[in-house]
Amino acid sequence: MAQVQKKPPNEPAHNNQKMNLSWIWSEYSVVIAFLIIFILASILNDRFLDIHNMTNILMQVSTIGIIALGMTVVMLSGGIDLSVGSVLAMLGVVSVLALNASGSILVAVLVALLVGAATGFINGVLVAKGRIASFIATLGMMAAARSIALYIADGGSESGEVEGFTNISNNAIGIIEYPIFIFLILTALIYILMQKTRFGRYVYALGSNEKAALLSGIRVDRIKIGVYTLCSLLVGVAAIIETSRLNSISSSSSGNLYELDAIAAVIIGGTRMTGGKGKIIGTFFGILLLGVLNNMMNLMNVSPYLQGLVKGLIIIIAVLFQKKE
Amino acid sequence: MHDETVLNMTGIKKSFNQVNVLHGVDFSLERGEIHALLGENGAGKSTLMNILGGVLQPDDGQIECHGHVMKMDGPHAAQQQGISFIHQELNVVPDLKVYENMFLGTEIRNKWGLIDVKEMCRQTQDVLSQLGVYIDPKAYVSSLETSYKQMIEIAKALLKQANIIIMDEPTSALTDQESDRLFELMRSLKKSGVSIIYISHKLKEITAVCDRYTVLRDGSLVGTGKIQDIDIDKITQLMVGKSVNTEAYDVDRTLGEPVLHVNNLTREREFRDISFSISKGEVVGFTGLAGDGRTELFECIFGYRKKQHGDIHVHGRKVTITHPQKALRSGIGFVPKNRKENAIIKDLNVIQNMSLSSLGHFENKGLINSKREKQKFSDYQQDLNIKVHDPSVMIDSLSGGNQQKVIIAKWLEVNSDVIIFDNPTQGIDVGAKNEIYQQIIAMADLGKAIIILSSEAPEILRFCNRLYVMFQGEITGHFPREAASEELIMEYATGSKKEAVKIGSSTEKTTQ
CATH class of the missing domain: 3.40.50.300 (P-loop containing nucleotide triphosphate hydrolases)
Structure with a gap:
């Protein structure tokens, strides 16, 4: 309890420097890891740095990336959302139904967002008011949402029948497709939300010490509900992108294991499993790291069966290094 | 040997x-x-x-x-x-x-x-x-x-x-x-x-x-x-390294109108029929042995626990407090015991811990203005003599006394009329203790009503206007400072003596 509290006034300079370095490492280890893999990839394969390959990587990570943003917020609050993959399938199926029934793209988008928010609201109420562990509540939602998707689509796929719906994911400004813009804009917005607003501050407080947050007069239950609602709302955005890309969504295979990829990105990005500590920027680089890794392995013709092993190793190594704070 | x-x-x-x-x-x-x-x-x-x-x-x-x-x-x-x-x-x-x-x-x-x-x-x-x-x-x-x-x-x-x-x-x-x-x-x-x-x-x-x-x-x-x-x-x-003042503080300040009035507050198995009232500028102590229910009582008044019977009036108006936020809005602040578990958010920095309960003061179009936060903190840093070189460090790198001062700054910023301190000098060394007391007294001088919960009666007697003693969830004794002694308090705290507290008589006793 005693020794580290007092800093002497005349701390040696090189000690400061050392502290700075370790600070950079603990704050930005994921950026450094990303740069290492990026440089490695560009050395190993000359097609990697091609601008089309770059946008391709961004395009591939945009869906999971948007989900990972929501997952970061949930995990910062001390929870977890396992339902994102299944909810994505459910929202895709529901929005295609709405699209075909109404003939309006706007309606399809609104349905995905509204049903998404409602799903997240239910998760949030279960966690905040029902006092169910988030792991359990969202595990239930994961099973339920997948089941609803399968039932509505009768186990198959739903395809859009409205012209123009595919534009959302397949049109581009210059060479950059819309989903990439959506991902980047959302990253910036969520970053501001977490760093600059009351909501973000409360999420950190709640994830770090729930009782102290409550005793500071924070409506902890409402913040929790907000966190899960936001996460599923973002899943709604991802569902539209995913569905629009191929103009179809599969009730059985869409969104499978997305929750794990999203959680992996958040963890690689340095967010603490138990909440209270972590950054949106970390998740952003975590998701890019995973994308570059995938791309590199594809370019090098690594067997798809082995890619999981490499990814698993990277996750574990990343977290092992972060432990040495 | x-x-x-x-x-x-x-x-x-x-x-x-x-x-x-x-x-x-x-x-x-x-x-x-x-x-x-x-x-x-x-x-x-x-x-x-x-x-x-x-x-x-x-x-x-x-x-x-x-x-x-x-x-x-x-x-x-x-x-x-x-x-x-x-x-x-x-x-x-x-x-x-x-x-x-x-x-x-x-x-x-x-x-x-x-x-x-x-x-x-x-x-x-x-x-x-x-x-x-x-x-x-x-x-x-x-x-x-x-x-x-x-x-x-x-x-x-x-x-x-x-x-x-x-x-x-x-x-x-x-x-x-x-x-x-x-x-x-x-x-x-x-x-x-x-x-x-x-x-x-x-x-x-x-x-x-x-x-x-x-x-x-x-x-x-x-x-x-x-x-x-x-x-x-x-x-x-x-x-x-120097001599420390252990003298009693002067409590001779003019008291204002009653701020907090609690009537027959009851929560099964925790406390029964609690009635008291406290005025502007007054420092009131609550003491007793462990398990006397005082922490539960004030956690209830602050909305952390639900009450079962009784009512709470702030500034003469009846308030329904079902959540700490409602207590905060009614003008009640609470500095809980066990700072580490209940008060500090160790992943937020010193400034953020200070502003946590009053972020509205620092908002501009929905965004937090961290410059204003920082300025406000440096004011408190001077007023409260908070020893921190760089306020953007995490709060748990501060010593216990300085952490407590940050928490006090937090409630000063909220500007509550009533501030409840539960065991405010827990784990704080002698020098810093006196500083905390001085701050508490300074708050009373500003016209705040202060409630202090402590099991160390002699210590809080140094600066309380009056003192309530609790035993097994009931108020058993109530004295102005002049009348209280350590032995007397002990007798009431162990339940061997008991007096009926009449509501209303409480303020008269001390305004002498």
Whole structure:
């Protein structure tokens, strides 16, 4: 309890420097890891740095990336959302139904967002008011949402029948497709939300010490509900992108294991499993790291069966290094 | 018996990150003595004891144990020398039974390799009865009172045949009665030849139970000798390096209109029929033994617990408080006890902890203006003398006293009319304690109504206008400061005396 509290006034300079370095490492280890893999990839394969390959990587990570943003917020609050993959399938199926029934793209988008928010609201109420562990509540939602998707689509796929719906994911400004813009804009917005607003501050407080947050007069239950609602709302955005890309969504295979990829990105990005500590920027680089890794392995013709092993190793190594704070 | 040195530490030096924490400290311990190790937070007591316990390695110096020079290269080596360390946070597993805790890691097994419950229970019973306590070895630790948990730790030490026991603030979670029980135990251990190193901030206890003392200040030895040759003031002077005021504060301020009025508040099994009222500029203490219900009562008033009967009026208006936020909006602030668990958010920095309850003050179009936050903090930093070099460090790198000041700043920023302090000087050293008191008084001078909960009645009597005493969930006594004495308070706190508190008479008594 005693020794580290007092800093002497005349701390040696090189000690400061050392502290700075370790600070950079603990704050930005994921950026450094990303740069290492990026440089490695560009050395190993000359097609990697091609601008089309770059946008391709961004395009591939945009869906999971948007989900990972929501997952970061949930995990910062001390929870977890396992339902994102299944909810994505459910929202895709529901929005295609709405699209075909109404003939309006706007309606399809609104349905995905509204049903998404409602799903997240239910998760949030279960966690905040029902006092169910988030792991359990969202595990239930994961099973339920997948089941609803399968039932509505009768186990198959739903395809859009409205012209123009595919534009959302397949049109581009210059060479950059819309989903990439959506991902980047959302990253910036969520970053501001977490760093600059009351909501973000409360999420950190709640994830770090729930009782102290409550005793500071924070409506902890409402913040929790907000966190899960936001996460599923973002899943709604991802569902539209995913569905629009191929103009179809599969009730059985869409969104499978997305929750794990999203959680992996958040963890690689340095967010603490138990909440209270972590950054949106970390998740952003975590998701890019995973994308570059995938791309590199594809370019090098690594067997798809082995890619999981490499990814698993990277996750574990990343977290092992972060432990040495 | 008092002339055999069992432990001799000489020239112990230790630094962390090039910060010298111990500058060559000497410490010796005789057989069968209780030796007080004193000093403010940060003086190096814990470091010294961690070196003795083998948790830390000294940079220089030697440890001589029972006449042999020893190298404590791990907690295990220290244990083999018969050194047992009882930490401030008790190391018992509440979900295990008493005997399972006693033998955790050293379970006795029978010839089949299975755990021998009978033998362990027998030995547990032996040791416990040797200590004069009767606890069922098969009871779950979670069902025991704190003092008994402490006993289990001590019994564990005896079981390992410890002859040197280090106790780090053992009474911080105990009631006075429980502490007395501990002291008796310490005296009987002493008779059987066990030496005890006793770390505490409560100087009164030390003069009552210890034989010798050693005082550290800023990592150096500043004094050692026999307790009977020194008094509390001198010890304090040694610890702080200057004399500290222990005089009572002036409470002669004019009181305003009543701010908080509580009527027949009841919550089953926690408190019953609580009525009191407090005025602007008044400092009111609530005291009693552990389990008297005062924390529960004020957590209820603050909306952390739900009330069952009764009502609360703020500024004469009835308020319904179902959530701490509603309490905050009605003008009630709460500085909880156990700062680490209940008050500080260790992943937020110092400034953010200050602004947490009043972020609205720093918002501009929905975004937090961190510059304004920083400015406001530097105001409080000056007013409250918060010692922090860079306020963007995480709050848990501050000392306890400074953390508490940040929490006080947080409620000053909320600008509550009533501020409840639960055990505000817990784990804070003497110098910082006085500063906290001064801040509390300054708040009262500003016209805030202050409520202080503490089990240390003499301490809060120094600056309270009046005092309520609670016993088992009821207010049993109520005095203005002039009428209160330590003995009187004790009588009411133990339930041996009781007076009916009449609502309304309370304010008249003190405005004299």
